[in-house]
Amino acid sequence: MKYLLLLYVDPAKEPAPDSADFSDYMGGFYAASQKMAAQGAFLAGEGLQGVETATSLRIRGGKVETMDGPFAETREHLGGFYLIEAPDLDAALAYATTIPVAKIGTVEVRPVMVYDTASAA
Amino acid sequence: MRQDRGRLLAALIARCRDFSLAEEALQEAAISALTHWQRGTPANPTAWLLRVAGRKAIDRLRHGQRGAVVRETLERLSQFEGDDPEDIPDDRLRLIFTCCHPALEPKSQVALTLRTVCGLTTADIARAFLDTEPTMGQRLSRAKAKIAKAGIPFAVPGPEVWADRLDAVLTTAYLIFTTGYTAGPDEPRDLCAEAIFLTRLVNHLRPDEAEVEGALALMLLTHARRAARHGAGATIPPAEQDRSLWDARQLEEGRALLHTAFGRRRPGPFQIKGAIADCQMADPGPDWPQIMALYDVLWRMEPTPVVALNRAVALAETGDVTGAVAVVDRLSGALAEYQPFHAVRAMLLARIGRVAESRAAYDRAIRDASAAADAAFLIAAQQKLPCEGHS
Numbered sequence: 001m002k003y004l005l006l007l008y009v010d011p012a013k014e015p016a017p018d019s020a021d022f023s024d025y026m027g028g029f030y031a032a033s034q035k036m037a038a039q040g041a042f043l044a045g046e047g048l049q050g051v052e053t054a055t056s057l058r059i060r061g062g063k064v065e066t067m068d069g070p071f072a073e074t075r076e077h078l079g080g081f082y083l084i085e086a087p088d089l090d091a092a093l094a095y096a097t098t099i100p101v102a103k104i105g106t107v108e109v110r111p112v113m114v115y116d117t118a119s120a121a
Numbered sequence: 122m123r124q125d126r127g128r129l130l131a132a133l134i135a136r137c138r139d140f141s142l143a144e145e146a147l148q149e150a151a152i153s154a155l156t157h158w159q160r161g162t163p164a165n166p167t168a169w170l171l172r173v174a175g176r177k178a179i180d181r182l183r184h185g186q187r188g189a190v191v192r193e194t195l196e197r198l199s200q201f202e203g204d205d206p207e208d209i210p211d212d213r214l215r216l217i218f219t220c221c222h223p224a225l226e227p228k229s230q231v232a233l234t235l236r237t238v239c240g241l242t243t244a245d246i247a248r249a250f251l252d253t254e255p256t257m258g259q260r261l262s263r264a265k266a267k268i269a270k271a272g273i274p275f276a277v278p279g280p281e282v283w284a285d286r287l288d289a290v291l292t293t294a295y296l297i298f299t300t301g302y303t304a305g306p307d308e309p310r311d312l313c314a315e316a317i318f319l320t321r322l323v324n325h326l327r328p329d330e331a332e333v334e335g336a337l338a339l340m341l342l343t344h345a346r347r348a349a350r351h352g353a354g355a356t357i358p359p360a361e362q363d364r365s366l367w368d369a370r371q372l373e374e375g376r377a378l379l380h381t382a383f384g385r386r387r388p389g390p391f392q393i394k395g396a397i398a399d400c401q402m403a404d405p406g407p408d409w410p411q412i413m414a415l416y417d418v419l420w421r422m423e424p425t426p427v428v429a430l431n432r433a434v435a436l437a438e439t440g441d442v443t444g445a446v447a448v449v450d451r452l453s454g455a456l457a458e459y460q461p462f463h464a465v466r467a468m469l470l471a472r473i474g475r476v477a478e479s480r481a482a483y484d485r486a487i488r489d490a491s492a493a494a495d496a497a498f499l500i501a502a503q504q505k506l507p508c509e510g511h512s
Contacts, residue, residue, distance in 0.1 A: 088274035
């Protein structure tokens with residue numbers, strides 16, 4: 001199965017780029033990616049620019065509404081993601097525990113929709 | 122049949138990996154049995170049911186979608202045809218761990234475990250948890266759908282997560298137990314008996330686990346007091362109970378389990394709670410210094426407000442009532458909605474002469490009591506308070 005791991009974190013809790021903890025933090029992501037890749041689980045993974053760069057869009061009554069910022073006002077923002085292939089939820093959760101964000105924010109694990117129902121387990 | 126249903130369901134789910142399909146196939150097989158068995162019960166009814174349910178599941182799958190996954194499933198299900206009944210593997214441990222997966226809501230874990238492992242009907246479960254049957258049915262459907270869609274494995278967890286996942290299973294079993302203990306033995310399905318059955322089953326399928334033994338001991342020791350805990354419609358605390366009403370066999374089994382568990386030198390919260398239950402039943406009365414020491418240990422494992430509250434009771438019983446009141450007052454924010462908090466606070470305040478506050482705390486505890494007998498006990502205690510003005 002494919003799982004999307006959504007990394008939510010309060011940017012204030014992340015180590016600053018010039019701090020001593022920053023290289024450890026980034027090293028944690030590198031190690032997690034390496035482990036996923038070595039086990040054939042890694043499909044994609046990216047970090048996102050800060051939420052101040054986000055633009056939200058919706059169409060209401062045929063009119064496109066474009067606005068600054070994310071849709072939801074929360075302290076924890078979507079900061080990155082991994083797309084992985086894993087045999088089951090336990091395997092996906094095991095990868096999620098290796099991501100540094102799990103210690104300071106939240107990793108949401110979501111199965112990816114399968115449209116071919118014949119092969120859906 | 123209770124034993125058999127869970128075991129059959131586990132074997133079917135292990136092969137078709139689909140809770141709903143397995144339940145429907147077993148239901149159809151049971152209906153077939155009603156007509157076929159009139160001509161004579163088969164030599165091994167369990168094997169017969171499994172074989173027929175397997176075929177029913179195969180029929181349903183053949184009528185549905187085709188694909189690689191279905192082919193593999195059909196292959197696994199067809200194995201029932203040749204199986205010697207004695208060789209049917211017991212897949213119930215996998216079933217229990219799947220039902221108690223932390224990715225499911227705690228209440229859904231409880232409901233699904235009672236439905237599939239213990240074989241209660243949706244109506245029984247709804248009644249026990251004061252829900253309507255359609256609401257409970259929807260909860261069960263959502264849980265089964267999440268297992269399928271999120272890919273919750275039908276598996277016993279590996280060593281890296283074993284301790285946490287076992288704790289989830291035992292917590293579910295204990296939640297079933299306490300729900301039954303609060304409701305009393307007059308419900309159509311006694312949840313205390315179901316919880317003890319479930320924990321015994323885990324102990325049987327995965328022996329030599331200290332925490333499983335500890336949880337089973339805790340339930341047996343608590344259950345041993347059941348007949349003695351009510352008198353004249355009111356709850357009686359362990360220290361004042363008629364000991365001749367305690368179930369000697371359960372008491373003995375619980376104590377033996379605790380002895381074995383502690384001998385393994387892998388202490389855990391269920392073992393400590395079991396030991397506390399044991400000390401409350403010490404002869405001639407509760408061993409409060411030992412209970413206090415055990416709460417100190419438990420506090421290091423589970424620093425929760427509820428443990429702090431229970432520890433405060435032991436502190437008062439060992440002589441420091443003023444200290445206990447100070448502890449309890451600090452918990453008033455965290456436990457404001459927890460009925461036993463108000464009951465404990467009322468009793469402690471009465472002992473240090475803060476009568477008006479005690480009376481108010483009793484009012485709150487009586488209002489929030491979930492059982493009439495608990496309320497009756499509290500009302501009687503409140504009536505013993507001296508007249509106001511002395512506080």
